[in-house]
Amino acid sequence: MTLDTAAVKADFPLLNNLINDRPIIYLDSGATSQKPQQVLDALNHYYEHLNANVHRGAYYLAAAATDATENARLRVANFINAPADREIIFTKNATEAINLVSYTWGRANLNAGDVVLISSLEHHANIVPWQQLAAEKGCEVRWIPLTDDGQLDLTDLDRMLEGVKMVAISAASNVLGTLPPVRLLADAAHAVGALCLVDASQWVPHRPTDVAEFDCDFLVFTGHKMCGPTGIGVLWGRAELLEAMPPFLGGGEMILNVTQEGFTANEIPWKFEAGTPPIAEMIGLGAAVDYLENLGMENIVAHETQLTGYALRTLGDRFGEDLIIHGPQDLTIRGGVLSLCYKDVHPHDLSQVLDERGVCVRAGHHCAKPLMRLLGVGATARASLYLYNDESDVDALADALEAAGQFFAF
Amino acid sequence: MPGLEDLYREIILDHYRSPRNRGELETPPAHMAEGFNPLCGDEIKVFLTVEGNTITDIRIGGQGCSISQSSASMMTTAVLGKTVEEARQVLHAFKEMMSIHEHELDDTNADAAPAPQLGDLEALRGVVKFPVRIKCATLGWNTLDQALVEATA
Numbered sequence: 001m002t003l004d005t006a007a008v009k010a011d012f013p014l015l016n017n018l019i020n021d022r023p024i025i026y027l028d029s030g031a032t033s034q035k036p037q038q039v040l041d042a043l044n045h046y047y048e049h050l051n052a053n054v055h056r057g058a059y060y061l062a063a064a065a066t067d068a069t070e071n072a073r074l075r076v077a078n079f080i081n082a083p084a085d086r087e088i089i090f091t092k093n094a095t096e097a098i099n100l101v102s103y104t105w106g107r108a109n110l111n112a113g114d115v116v117l118i119s120s121l122e123h124h125a126n127i128v129p130w131q132q133l134a135a136e137k138g139c140e141v142r143w144i145p146l147t148d149d150g151q152l153d154l155t156d157l158d159r160m161l162e163g164v165k166m167v168a169i170s171a172a173s174n175v176l177g178t179l180p181p182v183r184l185l186a187d188a189a190h191a192v193g194a195l196c197l198v199d200a201s202q203w204v205p206h207r208p209t210d211v212a213e214f215d216c217d218f219l220v221f222t223g224h225k226m227c228g229p230t231g232i233g234v235l236w237g238r239a240e241l242l243e244a245m246p247p248f249l250g251g252g253e254m255i256l257n258v259t260q261e262g263f264t265a266n267e268i269p270w271k272f273e274a275g276t277p278p279i280a281e282m283i284g285l286g287a288a289v290d291y292l293e294n295l296g297m298e299n300i301v302a303h304e305t306q307l308t309g310y311a312l313r314t315l316g317d318r319f320g321e322d323l324i325i326h327g328p329q330d331l332t333i334r335g336g337v338l339s340l341c342y343k344d345v346h347p348h349d350l351s352q353v354l355d356e357r358g359v360c361v362r363a364g365h366h367c368a369k370p371l372m373r374l375l376g377v378g379a380t381a382r383a384s385l386y387l388y389n390d391e392s393d394v395d396a397l398a399d400a401l402e403a404a405g406q407f408f409a410f
Numbered sequence: 411m412p413g414l415e416d417l418y419r420e421i422i423l424d425h426y427r428s429p430r431n432r433g434e435l436e437t438p439p440a441h442m443a444e445g446f447n448p449l450c451g452d453e454i455k456v457f458l459t460v461e462g463n464t465i466t467d468i469r470i471g472g473q474g475c476s477i478s479q480s481s482a483s484m485m486t487t488a489v490l491g492k493t494v495e496e497a498r499q500v501l502h503a504f505k506e507m508m509s510i511h512e513h514e515l516d517d518t519n520a521d522a523a524p525a526p527q528l529g530d531l532e533a534l535r536g537v538v539k540f541p542v543r544i545k546c547a548t549l550g551w552n553t554l555d556q557a558l559v560e561a562t563a
């Protein structure tokens with residue numbers, strides 16, 4: 001079965017608006033997804049019926065709000081097949097989740113000369129925290145190179161693993177759509193006694209996630225790209241690792257006891273959740289998980305794979321050599337992220353012309369400047385597909401590209 | 411809603427297609443400053459030769475969108491052969507034009523000296539209606555500003 005996109009689209013109020021009398025062709029879900037009514041209702045329901053601070057009151061509302069957030073944690077845990085819900089740490093976003101690991105695990109465990117191995121596909125969120133750690137500790141950040149079609153070049157993997165204590169790798173590229181072999185890298189990391197962190201920000205919204213199948217040690221993702229609200233992200237980690245790590249931010253909620261002499265940290269997950277958490281956002285993320293599970297992640301994969309194939313064929317047929325689509329072409333190793341370079345038209349100009357036709361794509365370096373340098377471009381125009389997109393959106397993109405080509409025809 | 415023709419005026423496209431004074435100058439004797447637009451990845455280099463107090467050569471390197479490239483190209487023709495003070499006046503007038511608070515500024519500056527003629531640069535006025543593109547239009551100018559500081563240090 002695949003998705004009934006008309007019904008799916010109807011769930012997303014924003015997509016049913018007009019801007020300047022034109023429908024919105026939203027092809028920027030790689031940056032953030034739209035939100036279904038079900039998630040918006042959950043947020044409103046919390047504020048209208050449950051609003052109270054969590055973990056701090058004996059009255060009904062406080063208990064109900066606490067239950068709702070802890071229930072969301074449980075649903076998120078099930079969604080990624082985590083062994084225990086206490087292994088789910090709520091953060092602000094994926095960026096904060098990676099910083100949490102680099103700051104606490106990294107500072108406690110890395111020393112001068114140790115190596116953090118990352119790939120050349122990474123988002124700045126999975127680069128800069130390691131560079132900060134490396135600068136502080138005298139470690140090295142080492143880069144896995146890419147093949148010409150944007151896959152990881154693992155020919156020298158054994159040598160690259162020398163001295164490595166952490167392999168931090170994205171499961172899906174936000175620029176090229178590439179799906180690197182995460183399990184292989186996790187196994188390789190473990191074989192040399194290193195840990196493996198997976199940046200699944202572009203994976204979890206689109207594909208079934210099973211931390212046991214990845215066999216990684218940490219996995220991070222961000223709520224707003226998976227139909228959830230902004231301001232909520234997730235760090236999953238193996239309980240024994242999380243328990244051994246020092247706390248991150250200090251304050252309320254993360255303590256068991258505080259005296260004038262010092263403090264005792266709370267148990268996980270709360271040890272890492274200092275201060276009043278984003279309560280509505282946790283509940284909203286729980287609702288997003290329900291929404292995705294109701295549609296079925298397998299159906300979402302099938303739909304997006306079919307649509308990505310349609311997009312690659314349509315754009316290839318209509319524009320041939322004039323349009324470069326970076327990254328792998330093989331649908332088994334790529335997702336629905338299309339980084340485009342069209343003739344000599346600068347991506348910024350391209351997205352401006354597309355905007356006139358209601359087509360929302362992102363132009364720029366997509367927070368992956370090292371990757372842009374490898375591709376030999378300063379920027380690309382990126383169209384990213386999600387569960388509410390259909391062939392008419394791809395056709396609108398192609399029509400708009402054609403119009404841009406005419407506008408800038410020199 | 412402002413249309414594409416407000417943004418992409420013919421003269422802008424002309425400077426984009428055939429940029430003036432593109433290339434590099436040897437440093438030293440020339441001075442170079444580099445500018446980045448972190449939003450979109452545009453990078454620009456401004457090479458400047460100042461002799462006496464006059465800009466005797468200027469070149470633009472780097473890559474960017476039609477707005478940043480054409481604005482930099484027009485900038486070179488506007489300041490080449492000018493004194494450093496004259497160039498700074500044009501720079502100020504251009505940035506004023508790019509300011510979203512243009513009208514407020516106009517009021518408070520009513521008594522100030524008349525702005526230098528912007529000439530072809532007036533074509534970029536439409537960019538103000540597309541706020542995300544203002545940074546593209548001003549990238550070359552901010553970089554020129556830095557290059558002037560270096561050249562006169």
Ligand SMILES: Cc1ncc(COP(=O)(O)O)c(C=O)c1O
Binds near residue numbers: 199
């Ligand atoms: C691969 C990848 N990692 C990390 C992030 C960071 O997500 P956030 O900005 O929500 O922390 C993004 C989002 O842009 C991403 O695409």
